[in-house]
Amino acid sequence: MITNISITSVFVKDIDASKAFYLDVLGFEEHTDIxxxxxSYRWCTVKHPNQxxxxxxxxxxxxxxSPEMVTAINREMDAGGVFGIGLRVDDCRKTYDELRAKGVEFIHTxxxxxxGVEAVARDNSGNWMVLVESREFSAADFD
Incomplete structure (x- = not known):
């Protein structure tokens, strides 16, 4: 029986720079770095202190x-078109202001x-980060 999701992967351009971004800018904590x-291989994971x-x-x-797939992934990261991670926030506008002040690039305000309230940013590798301040909704809210 599956009990939960324990890990997700995000492709990055530079592990050290991305680790610093997730820790110093987003407030995550180091989990593993081996x-x-x-x-030949580095296993680096971070975690959010609340999860x-x-x-x-x-x-x-x-x-x-394959080398062709690696080239394609890097090309899409360079273009800023790869989805990275969704982040729940308690106040999207405030978080937007805080992250912009730290130099985070936003695609959508x-x-x-x-x-809820949604903003879309990019991490330092160009991956999308969707910030959502959730609220209750139903299918009728989309009409």
Whole structure:
């Protein structure tokens, strides 16, 4: 039986820079950072202090993906078109202001949606980060 989601992966351009972004800018905490003895692979995860059971794996595109797929993933990250992570926030407009002050790039400013207030930013690798201040909704709210 599946009991929960424990890990999700986000492709990044530079693990050290992304780790710093998630810790210093977003307020996550380090979970694991291990490099194999031969230096061939690095396992780096961060977690949010309010949800420590969910790790975000920061990883470079590479094997087992084909070289063509790695090139495509990097090209899409460069274009800023890869979805990274969704983040629940308690006040979207305030969080938007705080993150902009830290230099975070936003694609969409906070806007009212039927499900709450939403803003879309990019992490330091170009991945989308959707910030949502949720509220109760029903299907009728989308009419």
């Amino acid at each position: 490099t194999l003895a031969d230096g 420590p059971e969910l790790q975000v794996h920061l990883t470079l595109p590479g094997p087992p993906y 906070p806007e009212e949606r039927p499900y």
